[in-house]
Amino acid sequence: NAGVTQTPKFQVLKTGQSMTLQCAQDMNHNSMYWYRQDPGMGLRLIYYSASEGTTDKGEVPNGYNVSRLNKREFSLRLESAAPSQTSVYFCASRETPSYEQYFGPGTRLTVT
Amino acid sequence: RKEVEQDPGPFNVPEGATVAFNCTYSNSASQSFFWYRQDCRKEPKLLMSVYSSGNEDGRFTAQLNRASQYISLLIRDSKLSDSATYLCAVNYRGGNKLVFGAGTILRVKS
Numbered sequence: 001n002a003g004v005t006q007t008p009k010f011q012v013l014k015t016g017q018s019m020t021l022q023c024a025q026d027m028n029h030n031s032m033y034w035y036r037q038d039p040g041m042g043l044r045l046i047y048y049s050a051s052e053g054t055t056d057k058g059e060v061p062n063g064y065n066v067s068r069l070n071k072r073e074f075s076l077r078l079e080s081a082a083p084s085q086t087s088v089y090f091c092a093s094r095e096t097p098s099y100e101q102y103f104g105p106g107t108r109l110t111v112t
Numbered sequence: 113r114k115e116v117e118q119d120p121g122p123f124n125v126p127e128g129a130t131v132a133f134n135c136t137y138s139n140s141a142s143q144s145f146f147w148y149r150q151d152c153r154k155e156p157k158l159l160m161s162v163y164s165s166g167n168e169d170g171r172f173t174a175q176l177n178r179a180s181q182y183i184s185l186l187i188r189d190s191k192l193s194d195s196a197t198y199l200c201a202v203n204y205r206g207g208n209k210l211v212f213g214a215g216t217i218l219r220v221k222s
Contacts, residue, residue, distance in 0.1 A: 040214060041214060042199070043156070045209055048208060058209070090155055090156070099144040099146075099203040099210065100146060101158075101210055103155040103157070105154070106154075
């Protein structure tokens with residue numbers, strides 16, 4: 001049981017480049033989440049998917065898009081990366097009706 | 113005012129000490145509460161849920177004070193391995209989301 005996995009672990013982009021962060025969970029959870037974590041800011045929700053086929057904006061969605069590909073996979077896309085998107089990105093999943101979330105190991109993204 | 117607030121610390125304590133952190137929340141409709149532990153450059157990991165009656169897991173005790181809108185985490189007999197950032201998280205009734213505090217840094221020294 002791998003839990004929540006994320007790829008890549010590290011990425012460096014130039015301003016304006018695009019990329020997709022991948023997340024998969026093998027716990028058969030319904031809900032999945034994307035967060036970013038910046039020093040002193042804590043975890044901020046970018047987008048979430050309450051169930052397969054649905055996605056909703058979180059606190060900081062601008063500059064990002066998401067796709068819930070199937071129940072297991074939830075990807076985050078940066079269409080035109082900006083230095084302000086330099087951060088650590090965490091994916092998480094939750095089995096309803098519990099509210100406990102379980103996190104992947106994170107992707108460290110630097111945009112120069 | 114932030115929805116969930118924590119003292120960022122750091123709390124520097126000697127091994128064997130007892131240390132407590134608080135986390136305040138602003139929405140009185142909050143329903144579920146959690147403490148997460150995050151080691152340096154790692155993902156947050158669920159430490160414990162916080163129940164209305166309070167709950168204990170070994171050296172860790174979590175309490176909820178609805179009247180004053182805060183939760184607390186007490187760590188007894190601190191170990192070097194307890195050094196980490198402790199995040200609180202709050203769910204609002206019926207919602208799909210958790211709101212996280214920015215975390216409290218604990219450093220346990222020998």
